[in-house]
Amino acid sequence: MTIVNADMRRSRSYAAPATPDWKTRSVCRGSEMTDDFFSTVRSHKERARALCVGCPVIVECLNNQRQSDDVIYRWGVGGGLDPEQRRALELEELLGNVPNLAMAKVLVSPRWLYRLRQLKAGCRSLEGIAAVLRKDGLLVDVVTVRVAVWWSGGQGSRMARLGPGDRRSWRAQLRDDYADVIVALHERGARRADIAAYLGIPGTNGAKGVSDVLKAVAASGLELAA
Incomplete structure (x- = not known):
């Protein structure tokens, strides 16, 4: 046996086993629904996300997808979240909510999905859902609940549903209840459209509503970052 061959034999005998790639355990691997993950059609995205919910590597997939997301440009469902939800998660982390x-x-x-769906229907806010789950014995915070609501197919809006008798418009609610978080995200460099998506009102109207709140706060004499 030559020295070279001896070295090669040792490397084969004592090398640590390769870590299995988590992607080989993903539910979507080889799925016929691949196109749904890159569709802009709402029903297609919902089908993709539904497939993600039962995936054993949904956490690994989400972490991997977020690492590859561009600051502005995002595309497709990854880790059970669509691009707007992943951006909203980044804004949560800007506020220290991991x-x-x-x-x-x-x-x-x-074990818990039915309970979560009950609470989505009965609670007016993510805070309310988290409070009930803590009473059930789970150590959860609001942003963790938000991710679970997204995974379960819910909207996960940061804006609470108005209670009985509260006839305010969403613009008034935005101004009255969420000016502080809008200002905080604006000062951290978040775009108006992203702030609107974070709150759960994406689109042109949402961005316009955020702009109106920032203008009103500026007009009141509070200093805003440029």
Whole structure:
């Protein structure tokens, strides 16, 4: 046996086993629904996200997708979230709100998914859902609940549903209840459209509503970042 061959034999005998690629365990691998993950049609995106919910590597997929997302440009459903939701998650983290993705995965497991859907229907806000789940014995925060709501197919809006008798428009609610978070995100460099998506009112109207709040705050004499 030559020295070279001896070295090669040792490397084969004592090399650590390769870590399996998490992608080989993904539900979407080889799926006929691949196009749904890159569609802009709402029903197609919902089908893609529904497939993600039961995926054993949804956490790994989301972390990987977020690493490849551009600051402005995002495309497709990845890790169970669409581009707007992933951007909203980035804004959550700008405010110091980091989700526990392992716990979010628990919330969409067969044991807890029905309970989560009950609370989505009965609670007016993510804060309300989180409070009830804590009473149920789960250590959850609002942003973790938000990810679980997204994964379960919900909107996960940061804006609470108005209570009985509250006839304010969404613009008035935005001004009255969310001016502080709008200013905080604006000062951290978030775009108006992204702030609107974070709050759950994406689109041109949402961005215009955020601009109106910022103008009103500036007019009141409070200093805003340029």
